[in-house]
Amino acid sequence: MWLPLLGLILGISLGLLTEMQVPEIYESYLSIAVLAALDTLFGGIRAHLQHVYDDKVFVSGFFFNIALAAALAFLGVHLGIDLYLAAIFAFGVRLFQNIAVIRRIMLTKWSERKKQ
Amino acid sequence: MKKTKLLKVPSRGLITISMVSLVLGFILAYSYSISSDDTDENASDVSGFQQQEKYREKLVEQKERNKELTEEIIVKQQKVRDYEQSFVESEESVEELVEEAELLRLLIGDIPSQGKGITVSLEDGAYNPSQENPNDYIVHESHVFKVINELKISGAEAISINGQRLHANSYIRCTGPVIVVDGKTFPAPFTIEAVGDPKVLFASVNLGGGVVDQLTSDNIVVTVGEKDLITMPALRDDDYS
Numbered sequence: 457m458w459l460p461l462l463g464l465i466l467g468i469s470l471g472l473l474t475e476m477q478v479p480e481i482y483e484s485y486l487s488i489a490v491l492a493a494l495d496t497l498f499g500g501i502r503a504h505l506q507h508v509y510d511d512k513v514f515v516s517g518f519f520f521n522i523a524l525a526a527a528l529a530f531l532g533v534h535l536g537i538d539l540y541l542a543a544i545f546a547f548g549v550r551l552f553q554n555i556a557v558i559r560r561i562m563l564t565k566w567s568e569r570k571k572q
Numbered sequence: 573m574k575k576t577k578l579l580k581v582p583s584r585g586l587i588t589i590s591m592v593s594l595v596l597g598f599i600l601a602y603s604y605s606i607s608s609d610d611t612d613e614n615a616s617d618v619s620g621f622q623q624q625e626k627y628r629e630k631l632v633e634q635k636e637r638n639k640e641l642t643e644e645i646i647v648k649q650q651k652v653r654d655y656e657q658s659f660v661e662s663e664e665s666v667e668e669l670v671e672e673a674e675l676l677r678l679l680i681g682d683i684p685s686q687g688k689g690i691t692v693s694l695e696d697g698a699y700n701p702s703q704e705n706p707n708d709y710i711v712h713e714s715h716v717f718k719v720i721n722e723l724k725i726s727g728a729e730a731i732s733i734n735g736q737r738l739h740a741n742s743y744i745r746c747t748g749p750v751i752v753v754d755g756k757t758f759p760a761p762f763t764i765e766a767v768g769d770p771k772v773l774f775a776s777v778n779l780g781g782g783v784v785d786q787l788t789s790d791n792i793v794v795t796v797g798e799k800d801l802i803t804m805p806a807l808r809d810d811d812y813s
Contacts, residue, residue, distance in 0.1 A: 460586060460589065460592075461593075462599040463591065463592075463594035464590075464593040464594065464596065466594055467594040467600075468598070468601040471599065471604070472604075472605055474602055474605070476602075483606065483712060486599070486602070493595065493599055493600075495591070496592075497596060499768045500592075514592070515591070515592060518592050522595075524696040535635040543637070552754045
């Protein structure tokens with residue numbers, strides 16, 4: 457269990473130490489990337505709890521979703537349409553659904569344990 | 573899939589998950605640092621604005637103080653003049669000196685001046701398309717100088733151009749179609765007012781071959797008029813520049 461934690465800490469420190477500056481118009485990309493990453497993470501946890509977890513699906517989904525969200529935002533900026541709102545909406549809905557499913561699974565597990 | 577699962581599922585899964593968490597951590601921390609930078613900038617904006625406001629208040633304070641002090645100066649000068657007047661009454665010998673001091677004060681614009689006088693207004697000549705050079709029919713500072721010098725020689729007590737009173741260190745500068753008098757810009761037409769004996773002043777500018785003739789031959793519209801009352805305020809510190 458220590459390896460993912462180590463990765464997380466390493467990532468956070470890298471992110472905090474980076475002195476790179478992003479132009480203001482591209483900052484929406486970053487928020488979408490954050491949302492996509494969180495969505496995929498919770499999706500992975502849900503899949504794990506439902507015993508349908510698959511490495512490849514998870515990893516490809518993680519990177520593909522981030523790339524797709526960034527691409528949508530890029531297209532939106534160049535077309536003058538707030539396309540990133542679509543990505544935020546989609547990811548937001550999925551995030552809430554995933555968390556709801558996780559919560560239910562946890563609740564059933566907890567009540568089963570209580571019965572026993 | 574099955575093979576890999578049998579061989580080393582935990583380590584492989586762990587590695588992928590650590591990769592994912594590394595990327596996630598990087599994105600999260602990076603966006604956090606960016607947003608905190610933004611708030612820092614906003615904070616500095618606010619403090620800069622406050623600083624500006626502070627300086628502005630200081631400036632206003634200083635200006636008020638200056639005004640108070642100038643008023644004090646005026647009062648003190650009045651006192652000094654009163655003393656001098658009382659000297660005149662007691663001693664005849666200082667009378668001339670006091671008169672001279674009065675004249676000098678008028679010259680440097682220390683005290684207000686009012687009385688009879690004349691006004692000379694200089695206007696650009698009518699536009700003449702056959703003359704290519706516009707310099708030939710607009711008023712230059714040299715023309716203004718001529719009038720002022722003539723007025724001073726004829727004993728004018730105080731002179732102003734378009735309401736800007738001249739003092740001993742005044743300067744007049746030509747900047748294209750306008751002239752600058754002590755840092756203030758004035759466009760044509762120029763109205764030069766002079767306090768003094770109107771008869772003398774009027775005669776001196778209208779001498780044959782004198783100022784008016786010279787200016788008229790330079791295509792300038794000159795009008796000279798007498799005035800019963802011309803008032804010029806004392807110059808304050810802001811008027812010097």
